[in-house]
Amino acid sequence: MRLNRLSEFYATYKAGGVVGFGPGADALTATFDAIKETAQEMKANGLARQGDARVEYDLLRKAKISLRFGTFNHCMFGEHNLAGAKCMENTIVPPGHRGPLIDRCLPGRGANSIIGVEHVKFYRSEKGSLERQLETKKTAPCRRAPCSNRCWGSRT
Numbered sequence: 145m146r147l148n149r150l151s152e153f154y155a156t157y158k159a160g161g162v163v164g165f166g167p168g169a170d171a172l173t174a175t176f177d178a179i180k181e182t183a184q185e186m187k188a189n190g191l192a193r194q195g196d197a198r199v200e201y202d203l204l205r206k207a208k209i210s211l212r213f214g215t216f217n218h219c220m221f222g223e224h225n226l227a228g229a230k231c232m233e234n235t236i237v238p239p240g241h242r243g244p245l246i247d248r249c250l251p252g253r254g255a256n257s258i259i260g261v262e263h264v265k266f267y268r269s270e271k272g273s274l275e276r277q278l279e280t281k282k283t284a285p286c287r288r289a290p291c292s293n294r295c296w297g298s299r300t
């Protein structure tokens with residue numbers, strides 16, 4: 145299932161589409177670049193046939209890309225890319241816990257975050273809802289002020 149979705153991302157990438165936005169998307173694109181390059185080298189050396197999608201699929205599988213699919217973003221947090229994990233900052237990780245603290249995710253700020261094309265509708269909807277609140281006279285001034293933490297997108 146996970147590999148199938150990853151393959152769909154790769155197909156989008158190969159078709160020249162956008163895999164997502166944010167630092168995590170840049171990292172994923174760089175990995176896809178490396179896979180495509182390796183597949184081309186294998187083809188040039190006669191180790192893969194032209195258009196042999198199976199080779200790229202195997203390379204994708206072997207790349208062991210850490211990717212968690214989420215409703216508001218995807219997370220590339222993995223053992224080798226802990227840096228910039230906003231969810232891990234200023235908190236105590238429960239003993240025995242592995243992986244990101246999803247409930248503390250900041251999709252708009254995390255270095256491992258990918259906001260995919262499929263997530264954009266949620267953010268548009270949220271933006272529309274906030275704009276409607278601003279237009280309502282009953283909205284208290286404290287709720288109109290920008291958040292000093294600049295933590296838009298927080299799930300907490």
Ligand code: SF4
Pocket residue numbers: 217218219220221228229230231232244245246248249250251254255256257258
């Ligand atoms: S902040 Fe979100 S995207 Fe970043 S590592 Fe944590 S869960 Fe993943």
